[in-house]
Amino acid sequence: MSNGVDNWGSLPYLERMMQFSSARGTMLNDSIANIDTPGYRHRDVSPEEFQAAMRDAMAHTQRRGGEAHFKNTDSLRFQDGRVELRPEASSDNLLFHDGNDRSLEQLMQGLSENFLAFRYAAELFRNTHQVLNSAIQLRP
Amino acid sequence: MYGAFNISGSGLQAQRVRLDAVSANLANQDTPEFQKIAVEFAQGDPSGDNPLGVQVASVNRLDSFNPVFSPDNPMAREDGYVYYPSVNYTEEMVDAIEALRAYEANIQAVEATRSMIDSALRMIG
Numbered sequence: 001m002s003n004g005v006d007n008w009g010s011l012p013y014l015e016r017m018m019q020f021s022s023a024r025g026t027m028l029n030d031s032i033a034n035i036d037t038p039g040y041r042h043r044d045v046s047p048e049e050f051q052a053a054m055r056d057a058m059a060h061t062q063r064r065g066g067e068a069h070f071k072n073t074d075s076l077r078f079q080d081g082r083v084e085l086r087p088e089a090s091s092d093n094l095l096f097h098d099g100n101d102r103s104l105e106q107l108m109q110g111l112s113e114n115f116l117a118f119r120y121a122a123e124l125f126r127n128t129h130q131v132l133n134s135a136i137q138l139r140p
Numbered sequence: 141m142y143g144a145f146n147i148s149g150s151g152l153q154a155q156r157v158r159l160d161a162v163s164a165n166l167a168n169q170d171t172p173e174f175q176k177i178a179v180e181f182a183q184g185d186p187s188g189d190n191p192l193g194v195q196v197a198s199v200n201r202l203d204s205f206n207p208v209f210s211p212d213n214p215m216a217r218e219d220g221y222v223y224y225p226s227v228n229y230t231e232e233m234v235d236a237i238e239a240l241r242a243y244e245a246n247i248q249a250v251e252a253t254r255s256m257i258d259s260a261l262r263m264i265g
Contacts, residue, residue: 018260021256022256025144025252025256026143026147026192029144029147029151029253032148032151032242032245032246032248033147033148033150033151033154033192033193033249034151034181034193034194035151035242035245036154036158036238036239036242037182037183037194039183040183104241104242104245108248111249111252114252115252115255118256118259118260119255119256122256122259122263125263126263129263
């Protein structure tokens with residue numbers, strides 16, 4: 001019963017989105033902390049890759065029904081109800097003489113986007129739970 | 141998510157040590173025999189338990205001086221030169237600004253993490 005409620009509507013997707021944002025936030029914090037560390041290479045997981053995995057999971061559930069099923073990708077592992085990130089070092093940025101590929105602007109942009117994504121998911125999760133709660137209270 | 145606080149905290153601590161070194165270099169730029177301080181960072185938590193975060197790998201004293209011939213100076217060596225530290229004011233100021241900006245970026249990261257935890261806690265209420 002409890003498992004059924006947890007998997008109601010968009011809840012499993014919102015839960016994964018919060019897990020992903022939380023884990024990505026930790027990585028972004030690490031990159032910011034190491035912005036002056038010689039040889040450090042910024043590592044990240046593309047939010048687009050996560051969104052594609054979400055899209056596939058939603059399409060799969062719509063086609064076949066049942067619980068949300070997330071497929072692993074190169075950088076994402078979905079197991080035991082959690083999202084594990086396997087980030088790769090980026091090669092997009094300019095490499096400085098100390099071997100660091102820092103880009104503070106890119107990091108701060110990622111941090112803002114990630115925070116908003118988490119907040120968005122948390123608010124939706126909360127509202128969905130309120131809807132569920134209202135429905136439960138209306139039952140005779 | 142609490143680990144994110146530790147990561148940003150290690151960044152704040154490392155940047156503060158760097159700023160301390162810059163302050164010491166600037167304060168002693170006219171002190172004979174003062175050896176310029178250089179701070180180097182390395183990846184990983186200072187406790188060594190976590191590969192994430194940053195730590196101060198070494199605080200080096202650089203043995204480089206600007207010798208000025210002044211045999212009457214009581215601080216002069218036997219060769220008659222007074223050895224002032226090779227502190228470049230401009231370089232140190234740039235280093236200080238960089239450290240300050242990195243410190244602010246870590247503060248922003250702490251704020252973002254705190255707001256995320258706030259949002260998560262609001263789901264309960």
